[in-house]
Amino acid sequence: MHKTYLVKTLLAGFLLISGFLAAQEVEHHDEASHEGSEAALEEEIKEDIDHHIQDSHSFTFFSDTETGKHYGFPLPVILWDNGLQVFSSSKFHHGETVAEHNGNYYKLYHSKVYKTDAEGTINYDDDHHATNEKPLDFSITKNVLMMFVTGLLMFLLFAGLAKSFGKGPIAKGVGRFFEPIVLYIRDDIARPNIGPKYKRFMPYLLTVFFFIWFLNLFGLTPLGVNVTGNIAVTFALALITFVITQFSGNKNYWKHIFWMPGVPTPMKFVLAPIELLGVFIKPFALMIRLYANIMAGHVVLMSIIALVFTVQNWIGGGLSLVLAFFLSIIELLVAALQAYIFTLLSALYFGFAVEEHDEHH
């Protein structure tokens, strides 16, 4: 999280401000300005958390609010707007300016790209939603970049592990650490839940587990990424699980959905829509669970850290730092746990789809 970097800049800023304010002669003037800065601070924290949770078109490590400088690097913006439009996100200047490309004007509003006129006017409807045209945005955003990085990391790690297995029965190198996890997924997630046909689901289960886990862990680093806490990402993952489940479904699986065996005929008519609904609810729950857990974790953790600045005393600040420390440890656990749950439930759904015998109702 870039919050920790922000901590230093802000802390320095506060020391400066409070020292300056203490030197003021008029007391009530001091108070007023203090309160004003506090409200601004709260607004800033809220904005910062919102900003962190959302995807971004540039990779910002931390920002200096006083000078308005952002430390990071821009990422390519790829838009589909009457043809492919590719330009660097540095043109947006972190949403402060209108980007011009091929005669079109684009502006960032709440981290989304809107098409505007040359002045960057954003029109709002009654609910204060932007009504400007939104071009299809295929930009390599921060989250996409992190997915690339994670994919590359996973590929290097596990191809390395596979390579070291080619040399002998005992794995060597970094991949060795992940070998027990691979075995755990096979023996305690895939085998008991899917049954004898577990082998063809193993690549997906392993990939999804490590993908979610690594991205969850990246989310806990000060890089300030929140990939698995993004609804589009979890939707994509849940959709893949859903598609695999439906395409693996055998006769028995569809029969259990549309014509439940072992219940009276009228009940079959009642159960069919419920079961059919369940088919969609299961991956939907997968999507929401992962998204909500990671999102909530990030928001809570960042809010606790932000408490240091709002409380502004040594005891409260210290306490919230200790609390943030323990929360971080819990988040580490949650990172693995959510990856595990996603994998386990996916395996369970695959198990339903390929189940052969008829005892289960």
Add this chain to the structure above:
Amino acid sequence: MEKLINDFSFGLFFWQILLFVLLLLLLRRFAWKPILNAVNEREDGIKNALAAAEEAKKEMQNVTADSEKLLKEARAERETLLKEAREIKEKMIADSKEQARLEGDKMLKQAQAAIESEKKAAVAEMKAQVATLSVDIAEKVIKEQLSDKDKQLKLVEDMLGDIKLS
């Protein structure tokens, strides 16, 4: 919910699907299959090794049992051999004792027989000598006594008296 839908970024979704499927295919080809195969092979190897070890253990047990059996047999043989030897010894001792006894008896008998015959011979000789002596004595006595007529008569008379006609 509205915020969720509003937050939904189609681009991110597109990249996620593309990247994930690509990653899945790549990892399946270059990582998961070799890893899982290697692990399976290793597990089979371990299983085989364990089975072989079990087999070896059984064999070992068999060998031990065999050697124990052999040892037992050898012990039993020794025991019987010893017993036989003891029996032979005892028999030999008994036999020699018996033989000695018999020999002794025989010798004793022979000795007795010799003694008996010697005795008989001695007695016979003694008898002969006694007879000679008594005849001599009697001759002398008679010579003495027969020097006198009366005495001679008396003697005859006595002798006649002694003979009882029966």
